[in-house]
Each structure stands twice: as C-alpha cells, then as structure tokens.
Amino acid sequence: MSIERLHYLIDRYFDGSATEEEKAELLRWLREQPTEQDEPLRLALESAWMRHETSVRMPDEMSGRILSSLQPVAMPAPRGRTRLVTLAGNKTRWAVAAAILFVCTGIYLLTRSLPHATIPRTADARPPKDIGPGGDKAILTLGNGQKIILDSASNGILAKQGVATISKLSNGQLAYSVTESPEARDPAGTPDLYNTMSTPAGGQYRLTLPDGTGVWLNSTSSITYPAAFRGKERHVSITGEVYFEVAKNRAMPFRVETGGLSVYVLGTSFNINAYKDEASINTTLLEGAVRIGSGKGEQTLKPGQQAQVAAGGGISLVQHADLEQTMAWKNGIFAFRNADIRTVMRQLSRWYNVEVSYAGAPPPGDFSGEIGRGLTLTQVLNGLSQEKVHFKIEEGNKIIIQP
Numbered sequence: 136m137s138i139e140r141l142h143y144l145i146d147r148y149f150d151g152s153a154t155e156e157e158k159a160e161l162l163r164w165l166r167e168q169p170t171e172q173d174e175p176l177r178l179a180l181e182s183a184w185m186r187h188e189t190s191v192r193m194p195d196e197m198s199g200r201i202l203s204s205l206q207p208v209a210m211p212a213p214r215g216r217t218r219l220v221t222l223a224g225n226k227t228r229w230a231v232a233a234a235i236l237f238v239c240t241g242i243y244l245l246t247r248s249l250p251h252a253t254i255p256r257t258a259d260a261r262p263p264k265d266i267g268p269g270g271d272k273a274i275l276t277l278g279n280g281q282k283i284i285l286d287s288a289s290n291g292i293l294a295k296q297g298v299a300t301i302s303k304l305s306n307g308q309l310a311y312s313v314t315e316s317p318e319a320r321d322p323a324g325t326p327d328l329y330n331t332m333s334t335p336a337g338g339q340y341r342l343t344l345p346d347g348t349g350v351w352l353n354s355t356s357s358i359t360y361p362a363a364f365r366g367k368e369r370h371v372s373i374t375g376e377v378y379f380e381v382a383k384n385r386a387m388p389f390r391v392e393t394g395g396l397s398v399y400v401l402g403t404s405f406n407i408n409a410y411k412d413e414a415s416i417n418t419t420l421l422e423g424a425v426r427i428g429s430g431k432g433e434q435t436l437k438p439g440q441q442a443q444v445a446a447g448g449g450i451s452l453v454q455h456a457d458l459e460q461t462m463a464w465k466n467g468i469f470a471f472r473n474a475d476i477r478t479v480m481r482q483l484s485r486w487y488n489v490e491v492s493y494a495g496a497p498p499p500g501d502f503s504g505e506i507g508r509g510l511t512l513t514q515v516l517n518g519l520s521q522e523k524v525h526f527k528i529e530e531g532n533k534i535i536i537q538p
Contacts, residue, residue, distance in 0.1 A: 266512040266532065269354055269486045271307050272338030278328030278362065285309060285332075285340065296328045296362035299345055311345040313363050327365070333357035334375070336488035339464075344371070347382035348389065353464050354485040355410070378406045378465050381423075396444050397428040405436075406461050412481060415443040415451075419461045467508050473501040476524065476536060487512045489532045498524060498538060 144161040147153035153161070275283040275293070283293055285303065294301045299311050309332065334340050334352045342350040345363050352358060356375025364387065372392040381389045383402030391398040393409040396416050403423025409416045418427055420436040427434045430448040441456035463470035469482055479502055480491045486508060502522070506515055516526065516534075525537040 269337035273340035276331040299362040310343040327361040331359040349380040351378040399426040469506040
C-alpha cells in the first residue's frame, strides 16, 4: 500500500466515512505490514489525530509508548462479533498498531453488531460543552448526622467516633483505626455509631473499614457500617456497586445486605452490583467463598461464579462469570460484552452525571469493547457516533438518543 493510500484510509476512519471495505483494507494492511512501516504508520496516525482532534494534541511519545505496551484489541470474529486478543511482543505488532487507531479516537476498542443497515451519523454528534470524567468524590455522614465532603477535606484526622479515629490518607483513601477493643470502652447495650459513605454520580471512593476490610465504591453507591465492629458478626449494608476485600476473622463473619439479599463471608474478594435500575443484583466471587441468601433460598459461590438475584428473589448461578468485565470499573475502564445501548448509557450516565433519554425506540445492535473511564464525555460520544449512534445534547448534560 502506498503512503498516500494509508493516509486516505486513516482519514476516512477518523471522520467516520470509511466503508466496511476500506476498514477491512486498513486492517489487512496492519496485519501484514513489515517492521519498516512502523514509522510511516506513526506519522500518519499523528497527522490524522491533529487534523481531526485539534483540541487535544497527541503527545510525541504516545505512539511509541503504545507500540511497546500490551493492550487488548478487537479482531474480527464470526457473525460480526468481537473477540479480544492479548498482545505479546512483536508477533502481534500489527494488533498494537490497530490499538493506536482506537486510542487516537478516544476508544481503546468499541465495535457494534447491527441487525440492520446503518445510516450516516448526525451533524450534531459533538456536545457543545465537554464534560470531564468522574473522580474521587464522596460524602461521609457520621453517627451524629455531621457530613464531611471527602474530596475537599484535608489529609489527616477528620473525626472520632467512639473508639475509632477516622483519617484521610495521602492517597485520598479514608481509613478507620480502632485504638482499643470496642467492648473495653463501650459496655454491652451501648448503641453502635453507624457511619455512611456515599458517592454521587461521577464519583468513586476507597475506604478501609475498622477491621481492615478494603472497600471500593462505584458511582452513585453507598455503604453503611459501624465505626467499630463488635459482637458475633461484622454487618454492613450497601446500595449501588461495591467491591470488597474482606479481612479474615473466623470468629466474626462478615455480612453484607442489599435489597433483601444477604452475602455471608469469612475472608474473600467479591463484587456486588445492586443498582436499582439493573435487572438483577449480581454478586461475583473472585477469591474465597461466599454464601448468598434471599427470600427464595441460598447459594454458595466458588471463585469465578456469579449469583444473579432478580426481583422475585430467585437465585441464578453463572458458572463462569466474566471477571474482567465485572471488575472493569475498579480498574478504570468500561467493559461491554454484547451490551445494548441502554446498558452502555446507564453506565455512562452514572460516571459523567448526565441524564439520558430516548426519542423513540432505542437503536438496535450490541456493543463490545472497552472505553477508558478517564476520557471526557466528548471523546466517548464521538466514539459512539463512529458506531452510528445518533444523539443530541440539550442543556449541557442531557443526552437524547435518536433512532
């Protein structure tokens, strides 16, 4: 392929006008390119980036850094689906080059399987005002009702609750330390002091509970817990999505409650997705063992399994859960596997604090791929528009998906 043809295809890819045949031609060239073509490719990509994204300058070292790193990329799969390939050195150099295409357009990889023919994207695909990604934001409500805005609080000791001292660490994390046994200071019958940490839309936060358990809260989530655990069990309640790394204590099992569901553990790592606008409460086990209890029975999980509890309380077991997709939010990405547009937009609305509505029936098709949570809303929406999703922005933070 000539350099002129390469520039032409990359330009067409960036502005969304490339045909399926042109995309296939570009991917074939990437697959077969010799080593000496790395530099022309880098220059072509950087040139296209500067022409099509003038507001964001690609760092000089970006292409080299990506070429030398390991990234997941999309490769063609039967029936229009997408499979992921992990790169390993020069044998898959062409796939790294393909990853650069996705990085430059703000999307690591995002493909769509459509049952019908698509139409050109609308001219109003770029929002008039960009919205930055979410970040470490949370509110801590103490036992006396006092509220502390954690993202603006200074590092150091924030408050004391009974025998517990609450501190904000230098990495932004909130931590509890108990100076003595709760029973030694507080005799039996003394009410526990319960604290609540909650994250807004566009927020996330990390917390270390008094027993040493690590807690990660996704956006629009909360956890309520005692300032010091005492008695026969450690009991907390949550809303939204929370990941736990429970400190082991066989004498005091750990119990999580959410939406009528109870999760019992001794020491383990697991994720609970209990958003009210999702079809089920999903508990996914990474390590250890947990027991799920609902009004319709119990289920013990093994690592890699997921329990799904629908509104009726019945428990469905997924034997081989997609752990990468489940933990994507904690690892700084959105991961979609054959997700419809409503599933995609629910996650984006929580992270970017935007309202989403639909003008008519939602567009058909499934999405698969990964999107960095550090991208701006403009970058994400531009990536969706490449997949023929039509939308318009109203009042700065209202997204209307159009047919």
